[in-house]
Amino acid sequence: MYINTELKPQGNNLRLETIAQKVQSEAKNCQGNSLALLALLRLLESLHREIRDSLFLESLPSDRQALYTLLKNIEEEGGWPYIHRLKLQSLLxxxxxxTFTELEIEKNTQSLIECESSKPLSLKQGEIL
Known part of the structure; x- marks a missing residue:
């Protein structure tokens, strides 16, 4: 499903674009700090849930024409807003x-070290390795 994440700077959307820029700026400030980024994601999810469950549900259209307009917008602009959760299983x-890759690298490095340390320390004259 295509999801349009680009906000068009038109009237109301200019305020949304400003909010998006502030959130992105904060995310960049937290770059490399997984706990701070996790807190930001939790805040965004909480705001999403709060807006969806109260203000959005209350503002749903009550007539057919307004419902059609809303559904048309959802179809054209990229579907229903949803915040995907990173599944713990995929994280693990x-x-x-x-971890497996790191262990393989460590194992290979250890093997190379062992091979190099098993080479004779002195060579007899004329001997080739």
Whole structure:
């Protein structure tokens, strides 16, 4: 499904664009700090849920024409707003893959060290390795 994440700077959307820029700026300030980024994501999810469950539900159209307009907008602009949660399982799989890769690198490095340390320290004259 295509989701249009680009906000068009028109009237009301100019304020939304400003909010988006502030959120992106804060995210960049937190770059490399997974706990701060997690807190930001939790805040955004909480705001999303709060707006959806109160103000948005209360503002849903009560007549057919307004409902049609809303549905047409949803179709044209990229669907229903939804914040995807990172599944713990995929996080653990990613962690496991990285750990496995690190262990393989460590194992290979250790093997190279052992091979190099098993070479004779002195060579007899004319001997080739």
């Amino acid at each position: 799989e990613n962690l496991a893959e990285n």
